[in-house]
Amino acid sequence: MRFVSSLRYAPAILVGRAVRTLARWRKPGGGSAIPGVIVNRIAPGFLAATLNGFPLGLVIVTGSSGKSTTTKMLVAILRAHGLSVFTNQSTANISQGLTSALLEQVSLAGTIAGDVAVLEMDEGHGAFIAGSLTPRVVALTNVMVDQIDRFHDSEMVVALLAKIAARATESVVLNADDRYLADLGNALAPAVAVSRYGVTREVLAEHPRGLGYADTAPTRLPAGTGLQLTRVVGRDADVQFATGIHSIRLPARGIHYAVDALTALSTARATLGERFVPTVACAALSAMPAVFGRGEVVTVGGKTIEFVLVQNPSSFQLNVDSLEPGTEQILVIIGSDVRDPSYFWPVHTSGLGHVLIASGLKAHEIALQLAYDDVVVDRIEPDVPTALDAFLSLPNPVSGVKTIIFSADGMRRTRAHLGLVSNSEDPV
Amino acid sequence: MTATSLDRPFTVVSLLPRLLDTNGDAGNARVLAQRIRWSGHDALVVDVHSRADLPEHVDAVSVGSGTDAALLPVRDLLRTLVEELRVWSNSGVPILAVGTGWELLSWGIDRADGTVLEGLGLVAGHAVPRAVRATDDIIVASKYGRLIGFENHARDYVGAEASPLGRVIYGTGNSDAPANGPQIEGLTMGEVFCTHLHGPVLACNPALADHLLQAAFDRSGLRYSRGATSESVDETARAARNQVAVRLGQPAE
Numbered sequence: 023m024r025f026v027s028s029l030r031y032a033p034a035i036l037v038g039r040a041v042r043t044l045a046r047w048r049k050p051g052g053g054s055a056i057p058g059v060i061v062n063r064i065a066p067g068f069l070a071a072t073l074n075g076f077p078l079g080l081v082i083v084t085g086s087s088g089k090s091t092t093t094k095m096l097v098a099i100l101r102a103h104g105l106s107v108f109t110n111q112s113t114a115n116i117s118q119g120l121t122s123a124l125l126e127q128v129s130l131a132g133t134i135a136g137d138v139a140v141l142e143m144d145e146g147h148g149a150f151i152a153g154s155l156t157p158r159v160v161a162l163t164n165v166m167v168d169q170i171d172r173f174h175d176s177e178m179v180v181a182l183l184a185k186i187a188a189r190a191t192e193s194v195v196l197n198a199d200d201r202y203l204a205d206l207g208n209a210l211a212p213a214v215a216v217s218r219y220g221v222t223r224e225v226l227a228e229h230p231r232g233l234g235y236a237d238t239a240p241t242r243l244p245a246g247t248g249l250q251l252t253r254v255v256g257r258d259a260d261v262q263f264a265t266g267i268h269s270i271r272l273p274a275r276g277i278h279y280a281v282d283a284l285t286a287l288s289t290a291r292a293t294l295g296e297r298f299v300p301t302v303a304c305a306a307l308s309a310m311p312a313v314f315g316r317g318e319v320v321t322v323g324g325k326t327i328e329f330v331l332v333q334n335p336s337s338f339q340l341n342v343d344s345l346e347p348g349t350e351q352i353l354v355i356i357g358s359d360v361r362d363p364s365y366f367w368p369v370h371t372s373g374l375g376h377v378l379i380a381s382g383l384k385a386h387e388i389a390l391q392l393a394y395d396d397v398v399v400d401r402i403e404p405d406v407p408t409a410l411d412a413f414l415s416l417p418n419p420v421s422g423v424k425t426i427i428f429s430a431d432g433m434r435r436t437r438a439h440l441g442l443v444s445n446s447e448d449p450v
Numbered sequence: 451m452t453a454t455s456l457d458r459p460f461t462v463v464s465l466l467p468r469l470l471d472t473n474g475d476a477g478n479a480r481v482l483a484q485r486i487r488w489s490g491h492d493a494l495v496v497d498v499h500s501r502a503d504l505p506e507h508v509d510a511v512s513v514g515s516g517t518d519a520a521l522l523p524v525r526d527l528l529r530t531l532v533e534e535l536r537v538w539s540n541s542g543v544p545i546l547a548v549g550t551g552w553e554l555l556s557w558g559i560d561r562a563d564g565t566v567l568e569g570l571g572l573v574a575g576h577a578v579p580r581a582v583r584a585t586d587d588i589i590v591a592s593k594y595g596r597l598i599g600f601e602n603h604a605r606d607y608v609g610a611e612a613s614p615l616g617r618v619i620y621g622t623g624n625s626d627a628p629a630n631g632p633q634i635e636g637l638t639m640g641e642v643f644c645t646h647l648h649g650p651v652l653a654c655n656p657a658l659a660d661h662l663l664q665a666a667f668d669r670s671g672l673r674y675s676r677g678a679t680s681e682s683v684d685e686t687a688r689a690a691r692n693q694v695a696v697r698l699g700q701p702a703e
Contacts, residue, residue: 175517175520177519362473364599364600364648364649365473365474367471367477367650368471368474386686386687386690387690393683394477394481394650395480402686
């Protein structure tokens with residue numbers, strides 16, 4: 023039993039809960055951020071005090087890409103080790119969303135029943151609230167040049183990540199293949215342990231366009247100095263632990279999922295210490311359902327469809343490169359969320375070969391790029407429901423499965439039209 | 451005798467594409483090469499990262515835009531190619547320069563902290579800091595038709611008043627509307643074309659692409675004619691441009 027903060031935050035917690043009840047009464051099912059706004063206003067220390075109060079501490083996952091997948095994998099591994107985990111969904115305003123989520127479970131003494139908190143943080147908001155947090159472990163995924171965030175160049179992203187990493191009290195887990203992160207790790211205070219992970223030379227050589235990082239480190243992690251990804255074939259990967267090689271089944275095809283899994287394994291090891299069991303961790307990873315949106319496989323009207331979400335040029339390229347060869351039915355939907363489609367031009371889309379329909383508000387722009395990459399586009403149909411109906415009415419392909427590549431807006435419209443559940447998950 | 455083809459592929463040089471492709475501007479080299487192929491000729495894109503990569507023949511050049519953090523290393527690399535750039539621009543090789551690539555070909559860049567980064571001095575004028583970054587769609591009336599694209603720059607450009615690429619219909623261009631005189635965008639000098647329209651400006655505005663290609667073909671005594679594939683792809687580009695134009699209250703073409 024912990025008496026961390028007596029009843030100091032009890033009034034704010036009660037007010038927050040009352041507001042939440044009112045918000046839900048007004049809009050059933052609404053998980054509004056308003057209670058969070060109010061509690062943060064009347065009790066600004068609540069969020070930090072609660073997050074810092076877990077027995078096994080706070081774990082933060084941040085970086086340009088792969089945060090969500092890595093966080094979900096890490097949570098699955100920790101739960102498989104018998105831990106009770108508090109975790110979040112990434113939201114636009116992390117401090118308000120988190121406070122609202124915490125209000126669901128917090129006791130009036132300001133504590134939550136749970137062993138550890140695992141939070142995914144956007145580098146910008148993360149750096150903003152990191153000053154008040156004392157994470158035990160900080161995991162850094164990568165630095166990618168993401169033109170959605172184009173006003174920030176790599177150096178600025180690294181500065182934000184360094185600010186979050188500097189808050190770690192025990193260890194920083196980082197991707198040694200990412201030159202910016204490797205340098206960041208070398209500059210950290212010696213009091214903090216640095217756990218590095220990376221792929222082998224052979225794995226990197228199989229990906230001639232690289233792994234999507236803004237800058238790839240010139241050398242690979244020396245064997246025996248951290249977890250290493252030694253093989254990736256389709257959805258199967260091998261990881262070298264100090265005790266030997268273990269195989270995992272990934273939630274989707276692609277080197278980026280394998281590296282996300284490697285990040286999650288390294289972070290779980292740093293969090294659990296002696297309690298970490300590789301076989302338990304790998305079994306938990308392999309049992310995960312397909313990750314939402316990216317590589318997710320759904321069945322609609324008896325037809326199997328694979329969803330591929332592209333969030334930035336790097337993920338677009340990795341997804342094109344890891345598409346099952348011979349996929350003959352492809353629908354691409356690029357929506358209003360891609361403000362300036364120029365941003366996708368560094369991607370080499372020629373691997374798609376043949377696209378049946380280009381759709382979404384930016385249908386013409388993406389069709390233009392595909393044409394210049396020698397990809398045959400049969401039809402341009404900006405209206406998403408019309409495109410989906412036409413695509414689904416085709417008989418099942420002889421080769422590969424029906425594949426929809428979409429931006430986040432395209433995904434939203436697709437799910438709405440097909441009557442699939444929206445992108446929400448129990449945050450706990 | 452009039453030749454009908456080259457005995458070698460048309461060669462489009464993409465300068466420093468690893469550093470100058472922030473907005474996909476290096477794709478303009480790909481656009482030129484594809485349109486040459488679609489017109490029935492061989493073409494290749496040569497990525498030039500250093501002098502060692504320079505091909506024997508150069509028919510067109512694309513210079514993209516990069517991050518501000520890379521300005522100095524890019525300028526230093528471009529300086530090693532300044533003689534070639536001078537020869538190309540003086541001999542009518544079409545050159546497209548976008549964003550920071552353009553700024554580095556100019557007299558220089560005045561930075562917000564008061565320092566000046568000297569450019570290559572290839573084209574007149576220089577870049578100066580803006581109060582607020584210009585980030586939006588841009589529409590320009592030009593000799594090559596109405597150009598539509600996207601701009602995203604933290605600096606204005608002064609000194610192109612005598613030879614702009616066109617007049618701004620919507621957006622910022624080289625600067626906010628001046629008290630007197632037209633609001634202009636870009637710079638031209640012979641067959642050197644400089645613009646803030648980033649990304650695949652030549653794919654979206656094929657009339658400008660075809661002007662550059664005709665210039666390249668002229669140098670070899672060949673006539674450029676748009677291929678059938680170009681015609682259908684250009685319809686897609688027109689639809690994309692019209693969508694932006696109509697959204698901004700401009701007539702469709």
